[in-house]
Amino acid sequence: MGVIGYIHSFESLGAVDGPGLRFIVFMQGCPLRCLYCHNPDSWNKENAGYKMTADKVYEKIAEYKHFIKNGGVTISGGEPLLQARFCEELIELLKKDKIETAIDTSGIISLEKSKRAIELCDLIILDIKDIDDEGAKKLTGAGIKNAQRTLEFTKEIKKRVWIRQVILEGYTLDEKKLARLGEYLCGFENIERIELIPYHTMGVSKWDELGLDYSLRGVKTPQSEEMDRAREILKRFEEIKEKVK
Numbered sequence: 001m002g003v004i005g006y007i008h009s010f011e012s013l014g015a016v017d018g019p020g021l022r023f024i025v026f027m028q029g030c031p032l033r034c035l036y037c038h039n040p041d042s043w044n045k046e047n048a049g050y051k052m053t054a055d056k057v058y059e060k061i062a063e064y065k066h067f068i069k070n071g072g073v074t075i076s077g078g079e080p081l082l083q084a085r086f087c088e089e090l091i092e093l094l095k096k097d098k099i100e101t102a103i104d105t106s107g108i109i110s111l112e113k114s115k116r117a118i119e120l121c122d123l124i125i126l127d128i129k130d131i132d133d134e135g136a137k138k139l140t141g142a143g144i145k146n147a148q149r150t151l152e153f154t155k156e157i158k159k160r161v162w163i164r165q166v167i168l169e170g171y172t173l174d175e176k177k178l179a180r181l182g183e184y185l186c187g188f189e190n191i192e193r194i195e196l197i198p199y200h201t202m203g204v205s206k207w208d209e210l211g212l213d214y215s216l217r218g219v220k221t222p223q224s225e226e227m228d229r230a231r232e233i234l235k236r237f238e239e240i241k242e243k244v245k
């Protein structure tokens with residue numbers, strides 16, 4: 001009998017959260033409050049859609065084993081490392097079956113709690129919300145230092161990492177910040193891929209349903225030319241040029 005995982009939902013065949021076709025486990029509960037969160041219903045751990053042990057989740061995943069053989073499993077959220085112990089148990093089961101595992105995290109959880117799960121999984125997908133600490137605080141409610149410590153730890157243990165950043169006018173769509181981000185990421189040879197994702201408004205209806213005040217109303221989704229320009233700024237750095245997507 002293992003720990004109970006509080007889970008928001010499952011996606012049996014996802015194609016955007018890591019390499020290849022993947023089974024995605026969305027964990028329930030997140031300490032951040034990102035202004036653009038497209039899953040505000042995942043914030044409160046108590047509102048979990050499912051409460052299951054890792055072996056029950058593993059049984060569910062095993063039905064899709066054939067389809068995800070060239071991909072794997074991504075544990076996402078919410079913030080998966082809020083339930084680090086559950087992540088460890090699930091990854092251990094998947095590893096026995098040689099299924100590749102990824103954790104999609106904001107890096108907000110202290111290393112004291114998250115270290116073991118990070119060590120166990122094959123790939124970390126790390127969201128750098130805003131390279132500027134004050135900007136990150138305004139955007140998410142917390143600074144960026146924990147995410148930086150998480151990234152430094154992945155370097156120490158030579159863990160494969162994909163970086164993600166949502167590009168948002170007034171926050172990360174900023175030439176100086178993008179240059180700072182590029183310079184910072186050059187120090188991590190364990191990073192395989194850097195994805196810039198345009199801000200979108202698909203989660204707004206959920207904020208409305210929950211009676212929450214969506215403060216980014218009226219902020220536009222960046223145009224493809226703006227996204228290209230943002231990527232070009234990162235590509236000026238030789239060390240990461242080929243990794244920027």
Ligand code: SF4
Pocket residue numbers: 030031032033034036037038039040042077078079106140
């Ligand atoms: S980290 Fe993810 S789940 Fe948590 S508030 Fe931000 S976008 Fe939402």
